[in-house]
Amino acid sequence: MKVLVPVKRVIDYNVKVRVKADGSGVDLANVKMSMNPFDEIAVEEAIRLKEKGAATEIVVVSVGVKQAQETLRTALAMGADRAILVVAAEDVHTDIEPLAVAKIIAKVAAEEQPGLIITGKQAIDNDMNATGQMVAALLGWAQASFASAVEIAGDAAKVTREVDGGLQTIEVKLPAVITADLRLNEPRYASLPNIMKAKKKELAEKTAADYGVDVSPRLTVVKTAEPAGRAAGIKVGSVDELIGKLKDAGVI
Amino acid sequence: MAVLLLADVNGGQLATDSVAKTLSAVKSLGEVHVLVAGAGAEAAAAEAAKLDGVSKVLLAGATDYSHGMAEATAALIVGLAPGYAHVAAASTAAAKNVLPRVAALLDVMMITDITAVVDADTFERPIYAGNAIQTVKSSDKIKVFTVRTATFGAVAATGAAAVETISGETAAGLSTWVEDKVAASDRPELTSAKIVVSGGRGVGSEADFALIEKLADKLGAAVGASRAAVDSGFAPNDWQVGQTGKVVAPELYVAVGISGAIQHLAGMKDSKIIVAINKDEEAPIFQVADFGLVADLFTAVPELAEKL
Numbered sequence: 326m327k328v329l330v331p332v333k334r335v336i337d338y339n340v341k342v343r344v345k346a347d348g349s350g351v352d353l354a355n356v357k358m359s360m361n362p363f364d365e366i367a368v369e370e371a372i373r374l375k376e377k378g379a380a381t382e383i384v385v386v387s388v389g390v391k392q393a394q395e396t397l398r399t400a401l402a403m404g405a406d407r408a409i410l411v412v413a414a415e416d417v418h419t420d421i422e423p424l425a426v427a428k429i430i431a432k433v434a435a436e437e438q439p440g441l442i443i444t445g446k447q448a449i450d451n452d453m454n455a456t457g458q459m460v461a462a463l464l465g466w467a468q469a470s471f472a473s474a475v476e477i478a479g480d481a482a483k484v485t486r487e488v489d490g491g492l493q494t495i496e497v498k499l500p501a502v503i504t505a506d507l508r509l510n511e512p513r514y515a516s517l518p519n520i521m522k523a524k525k526k527e528l529a530e531k532t533a534a535d536y537g538v539d540v541s542p543r544l545t546v547v548k549t550a551e552p553a554g555r556a557a558g559i560k561v562g563s564v565d566e567l568i569g570k571l572k573d574a575g576v577i
Numbered sequence: 578m579a580v581l582l583l584a585d586v587n588g589g590q591l592a593t594d595s596v597a598k599t600l601s602a603v604k605s606l607g608e609v610h611v612l613v614a615g616a617g618a619e620a621a622a623a624e625a626a627k628l629d630g631v632s633k634v635l636l637a638g639a640t641d642y643s644h645g646m647a648e649a650t651a652a653l654i655v656g657l658a659p660g661y662a663h664v665a666a667a668s669t670a671a672a673k674n675v676l677p678r679v680a681a682l683l684d685v686m687m688i689t690d691i692t693a694v695v696d697a698d699t700f701e702r703p704i705y706a707g708n709a710i711q712t713v714k715s716s717d718k719i720k721v722f723t724v725r726t727a728t729f730g731a732v733a734a735t736g737a738a739a740v741e742t743i744s745g746e747t748a749a750g751l752s753t754w755v756e757d758k759v760a761a762s763d764r765p766e767l768t769s770a771k772i773v774v775s776g777g778r779g780v781g782s783e784a785d786f787a788l789i790e791k792l793a794d795k796l797g798a799a800v801g802a803s804r805a806a807v808d809s810g811f812a813p814n815d816w817q818v819g820q821t822g823k824v825v826a827p828e829l830y831v832a833v834g835i836s837g838a839i840q841h842l843a844g845m846k847d848s849k850i851i852v853a854i855n856k857d858e859e860a861p862i863f864q865v866a867d868f869g870l871v872a873d874l875f876t877a878v879p880e881l882a883e884k885l
C-alpha cells in the first residue's frame with residue numbers, strides 16, 4: 326500500500342509571531358520555518374506503517390512556495406521515499422487556502438492511487454483544521470480525523486480519535502484519509518546519514534497549473550491585528566493574600 | 578436566507594451550552610434552523626426547540642447520523658445547504674470533523690473558529706495560536722463556519738420552536754462506529770465552567786493530579802491540563818486546554834505547575850481572572866496572570882484547598 330502524506334512549511338512553533346505594522350499579515354521574512362508539527366506526526370506514522378509492513382511506499386507532497394523543498398527534504402530524511410513539490414505561490418506570505426490545497430492533493434491522489442492519505446490535523450499558522458477532511462470529501466473517501474491510534478487490518482483501518490468527551494474508535498474503509506493528532510506518536514529526528522541520503526531521493530517539481538487547479542483565495546484578508554493584550558497583574562505573597570484578592574474580585 | 582446550525586449531540590443529549598452560545602454568535606445573520614442528527618435524538622431536538630432565536634428544529638433521526646459520523650452527516654447537510662446562506666456550528670471536535678467535509682463538497686472555503694461576526698460575509702478569527710486576529714471576507718455563496726463559543730454568552734431557553742422530522746442522503750459503507758470511551762463526571766464541563774483549575778507537568782504524576790482535582794472540587798470547578806500533563810499520562814486527553822485542545826474563558830482560571838507556553842495560552846488567555854501558581858518566578862505564565870503566587874504547588878495547593 327502506498328501512503329501519501331501532505332506536509333506544510335510553516336513558521337517554527339518556537340518563534341514569536343509578529344503582526345506587521347500595516348495590518349496586512351504576520352511577518353514571515355527571515356523567520357525560522359519548519360515542517361508543521363502535526364505533519365511531522367503524519368510522516369512518522371507513515372514510516373511506522375512501512376516498518377510494520379503495512380505500507381510499501383511513502384510519497385510526501387507539499388503545496389506552497391518553492392522553499393517548501395526544504396520541508397520535503399526533511400520528510401525524505403525522516404524516511405519518506407519520494408517527494409512532489411507543487412509550487413502554487415511565489416511570496417512566502419501567500420497562504421494557499423485549504424480548499425485549493427485539498428483540490429491539488431486530490432489530483433495528486435488520482436495520479437498516485439495511494440491506499441491511505443495521512444495529514445496533520447491542523448497547520449499551526451492558519452489553524453484552519455480543514456485540509457484532510459476536504460481531501461476526503463473531494464475523493465469521496467472515508468475520513469478519520471484527530472487520530473491518536475491507527476491499526477491497518479486488510480482493506481480497513483481502525484482509528485482511535487480524540488474527541489471532546491474522550492476517545493472514539495471508528496473503522497474506515499480504505500482508501501481513506503486520516504488526520505494526525507498530537508498523541509499519535511513522537512516523530513523521530515533525521516540522522517545525519519539519512520539527511521545525506523535524502524538529498525539523492527527523487528523530488529519532482531510541479532505547479533498548480535499542471536493540475537488545473539485555481540488557487541485564488543475565497544477569503545479576502547481585510548486585516549490582521551494583534552490580539553488585545555492583558556493588563557499586567559501582580560504577585561501575591563501568600564495563599565491568604567491570594568484568597569483575599571479573589572474575594573475582592575468577586576470570583577469566589 | 579437562514580442559518581443552518583448543526584447541534585452537537587452526545588449520547589442522545591444536546592450540548593445545550595455550546596448551541597446556546599453559537600445562537601448568540603449568529604443572531605445577526607437571520608433566522609436559525611437547528612439540525613439535530615442521529616438516532617434517539619428526540620429529546621435533544623425538544624431541548625433545542627426551547628432555545629431563543631431558533632425558528633425551527635430539523636430532526637434527522639436515522640442511525641447513519643449517530644455518533645457524528647462525518648461521511649453521512651456531511652451528505653445530509655450538503656442536501657440541505659442550498660436553502661441557507663450560512664452553515665454554522667460550535668467549534669467542537671464533532672463539528673470540526675464534519676463541516677470542512679461539507680465545505681469541500683459545496684466548493685466553498687471553511688472558516689474555522691470565528692470569534693466575531695462582522696457582517697454576513699465577514700468574520701474575525703484567531704490565527705497562529707491566537708497571536709494574531711484576522712478579519713476575513715468570504716466571496717463564497719454559502720459560508721460554512723465554526724464558532725469559538727468561549728467568549729459568547731448563552732441565549733435563554735424560553736422559546737417553543739417546531740420540530741420537523743427529516744431524512745436525507747447517507748454514505749453507506751464508508752465508515753462504521755466502533756465505540757466511544759467517554760468518562761462520566763460530576764464536575765462542570767470544561768468549556769462552560771465558571772472556574773477552571775488546570776495542572777501541568779509540574780504536578781509530576783497522575784497520583785498527585787488528585788491535588789488539582791481536590792482544589793477544583795472545592796471551587797466547584799472543571800479540571801483542565803496542559804499538553805505536557807496529558808502526554809505524561811497525568812490527565813486524560815479531553816482535559817487538554819490550548820491551541821489544539823479546548824478553548825476556555827471562565828471567570829477564574831487557575832494554572833498550577835504550568836509554564837505558560839503560547840500553545841497553552843491560546844486556550845485560556847481570554848479568561849476573566851487568571852491565577853498562576855508556579856515555583857519559577859520567571860515562568861511566562863506570570864505575564865498573563867492577574868494574581869501570581871511564586872510557591873511550591875505541593876504546599877500552596879493543599880493550603881488553598883484547605884482555606885477555601
Ligand SMILES: Cc1cc2nc3c(=O)[nH]c(=O)nc-3n(C[C@H](O)[C@H](O)[C@H](O)COP(=O)(O)OP(=O)(O)OC[C@H]3O[C@@H](n4cnc5c(N)ncnc54)[C@H](O)[C@@H]3O)c2cc1C
Nearest residue numbers: 777778779803804805819820821822834836840841856874
Ligand atoms: C503543535 C503543538 C501544539 C500544542 N498544543 C498545546 C495545547 O493545546 N495545550 C498545551 O498546554 N500545550 C500545547 N503544546 C505544548 C506546549 O508547547 C508546551 O510544551 C506545554 O504547554 C508545556 O506544558 P507545561 O506548562 O505543563 O510544562 P512545562 O513547560 O514543563 O512547565 C512546567 C512548569 O511547572 C513548574 N513547576 C515544576 N514543579 C513545580 C512545583 N513543585 N511547584 C510549582 N511549580 C512547579 C515549572 O516551574 C514549570 O514552569 C503544543 C505544542 C505543539 C508543538
